[in-house]
Amino acid sequence: MxxxxxxxxxxxxxxxxxxxxxxxxxxxxxxxxxxxxxxxxxxxxxxxxxxxxxxxxxxxxxxxxxxxxxxxxxxxxxxxxxxxxxxxxxxxxxxxxxxxxxxxxxxxxxxxxxxxxxxxxxxxxxxxxxxxxxxxxxxxxxxxxxxxxxxxxxxxxxxxxxxxESDLKAELPLVEAQTEGVNLARDLVNLPPNIANPDYMVEVSKELAKDGVKVTVLGEKQMEKLGMNCLLAVGRASHQESRLIVMKYTGNKKSKDYKAIVGKGVMFDSGGYNLKPSQGMAMMKGDMGGAAAVMGAMKALAKRKSKVNVIGVCGCVMNMIDGNGFLPSDILTSYSGKTVEIGNTDAEGRLVLADAMSYIIDKEKPTEIIDIATLTGACMVALGGSYAGLFSNSEKMAEGLKEAGDTVGERLWRLPIDDAYAAKPLLADLNNDGSRFGGASTAAVFLKNFVGDTPWAHLDIAGVGIGEKIPGTSPVDGASGFGAKIFVNYLEKDAS
Structure with missing residues (x-):
């Protein structure tokens, strides 16, 4: 370094x-x-x-x-x-x-x-x-x-x-620790999918234990017993087992309150039976940029010995195709009990996040929850590479995250989550389908159904996280690690 x-x-x-x-x-x-x-x-x-x-x-x-x-x-x-x-x-x-x-x-x-x-x-x-x-x-x-x-x-x-000079000397080790976290996130996104699979993410998470992060991993049998059918459906066609990784860092032992950050970890996204076009397939190893950002943030916070309490969650799956794959028109029962009609197997990230967020809210009762995901091409079309999409049911969180993004150079643009954007289900409580029109908001409205009254924000980093050269993208080579620095700044400032 x-x-x-x-x-x-x-x-x-x-x-x-x-x-x-x-x-x-x-x-x-x-x-x-x-x-x-x-x-x-x-x-x-x-x-x-x-x-x-x-x-x-x-x-x-x-x-x-x-x-x-x-x-x-x-x-x-x-x-x-x-x-x-x-x-x-x-x-x-x-x-x-x-x-x-x-x-x-x-x-x-x-x-x-x-x-x-x-x-x-x-x-x-x-x-x-x-x-x-x-x-x-x-x-x-x-x-x-x-x-x-x-x-x-x-x-x-x-x-x-x-x-x-003296103030800068004190700050440089913190900058370096943050950089370690960001570079971990970049490495994870840049790695090829034959290496960076769900089990690889488990191994990386366990390395964080050296810095005081407690790691728990749920396998498919455990998730099946818990009823996490949406997350499991996405990874069903892959020979790689799906994993839910829960990382807990306690930097403030005087408080029992925790905030949660949840990342979409679709380690490769073929689109499933709603298959992606070939020209869009190559970059789909980066569809786990949200999980990478969460893992990078956890490493940075632990290295900086931040006085925060945070739970990082990564839902890691491979969205593949075989005779066991989930299908358009399937109806799944989520961890929350809500039923979801599958309108599109390539709108899989929201299914992973739905179960991951419902589970961690139920088990840990976080005071706030933020999810991050390379979720929609619609957000990329809307905002290009200069901004990530920000959606929230909390004005305080939205303002705090936007300020954090401005501070660290990872800018956020707030978009609407009116119920009018919701995809209309026919036979179930919800439909996971997107839309050509307002698709980023449609995805966010879907996720809103799984957080209840918990203050929540959703970051759609599709245009900024995968390292694709589109207008406004950061001048870095490859993956940007977008989101890790936002989490560090937001959580530390809120704790102070």
């Missing part, structure tokens, strides 16, 4: 690969301009001969053979100064880290800038920079033979100069 350290501000000590920042019009930020002046205008002269304009997430780099301590310079565009915030800084530094690696630099240095027009506090800028670099240097190349990219010279050490 990248090692990030803090130092006091002194541009004379910038060395190795130096990362500078510029706003719109290729205007160097204050400390970056000082570095340029100290080296005879080397940077500004190079910029004048380039097409670099300081647009957000743009870069310009060059080698510096004439300088002793500096090997190369990377200038990163931030866009318009008055639109800066942690979201902009984080994304710019994801791109910056990737550009630094192109310079084959093992070490980089930079200054957490204070730019006129940017109202972000310097410490928050520095943390966003650290997060961005951690996110950007991540590589998933374990299956590549021969010399792997990470075996080449790549960024191993980053020094951030900041006026709030």
């Amino acid at each position: 990248l090692k990030v350290s803090a130092a006091s501000v002194d541009v004379k000590n910038l060395s190795k690969c130096v990362v500078l920042f510029a706003t719109k019009g290729a205007t160097l930020a204050p400390e970056s301009a000082k570095f340029d002046k100290a080296h005879g205008g080397l940077v500004s002269k190079a910029l004048k001969k380039s097409r670099f304009q300081g647009d957000a997430e743009s870069t310009f780099s060059f080698a510096t053979p004439s300088l002793d301590k500096v090997d190369s310079v990377v200038v990163v565009g931030l866009g318009e100064a008055d639109k800066l915030g942690t979201y902009t800084w984080r994304r710019a530094c994801i791109v910056a880290s990737q550009e630094v690696n192109k310079q084959f630099a093992a070490e980089a240095t930079l200054v957490a800038e204070n730019i006129k027009g940017d109202k972000t506090k310097e410490l928050e800028v520095a943390k966003a920079i650290a997060e961005g670099f951690h996110m950007g240097v991540y590589k998933f190349d374990r299956f590549k033979t021969g010399q792997k990219p990470h075996q080449q010279v790549s960024l191993k050490k980053l020094t951030i100069q900041a006026k709030a």
Whole structure:
């Protein structure tokens, strides 16, 4: 993992690969301009001969053979100064880290800038920079033979100069712990389905016990006795057993209250008998992005020794096809007792979440419950890759989650859950079918039936979690780990 350290501000000590920042019009930020002046205008002269304009997430780099301590310079565009915030800084530094690696630099240095027009506090800028670099240097190349990219010279050490040096030193271990959780989520989504099956998720969850997480796993026989027929139906055609993983972390022993986070873990989604088109099949290993985010959040919270009480739940299944598969028009009795008419076997995620949420509400009585899932293509169509869909029966939760998303750079957009969006059943209490029109809301309304009076929120991360290059997607390679950071921020802030 990248090692990030803090130092006091002194541009004379910038060395190795130096990362500078510029706003719109290729205007160097204050400390970056000082570095340029100290080296005879080397940077500004190079910029004048380039097409670099300081647009957000743009870069310009060059080698510096004439300088002793500096090997190369990377200038990163931030866009318009008055639109800066942690979201902009984080994304710019994801791109910056990737550009630094192109310079084959093992070490980089930079200054957490204070730019006129940017109202972000310097410490928050520095943390966003650290997060961005951690996110950007991540590589998933374990299956590549021969010399792997990470075996080449790549960024191993980053020094951030900041006026709030002591505060930043205290925050960096927390950023690193959070990054471990996010990267776990990214690994799980990036893994191929012949490895990342329900039992693999069980093994990963058991590793969390080292950090104080208590893990309980329900197998198919146990779930059958409990009446979790909706979840079991989804995995019925697979030779891989379905699992319900329950992870309990107690960071505040003075309280008996717990919040629950529940993730959809469809480890591969063929669509079942409502088979997906071939061009949409390849990315369906990522249909467990919700479960990955929950597991990543549990790891991050435990590593950070957060003073929160939380139960993480992952419903892990494989939606496959064989003679034992569930069928359109089947009627299933859920754990809650509500009956569900199957309108579409490819609307399976809501079935998994329905039983998982009903079970944990019944057994643990959480004060709040949040589910997260790559649930609907309709949400992806509506919001693209810039926002995840947010649905809630609680104004307090909706506001808190939206604020958490804005803080960590995982933005949420609230969508309606009016009963008018519900799919109309013919022969049962509910129908799991979706719709071309308002399909994300239809799915959310379905889930609302299984939470009762418990304050609840649903995050649909279909457009942001699977690492598909659609408009607005994060500039990271592969899976984003979306959701893990939201949970960490939301739960910690609420506990404080």
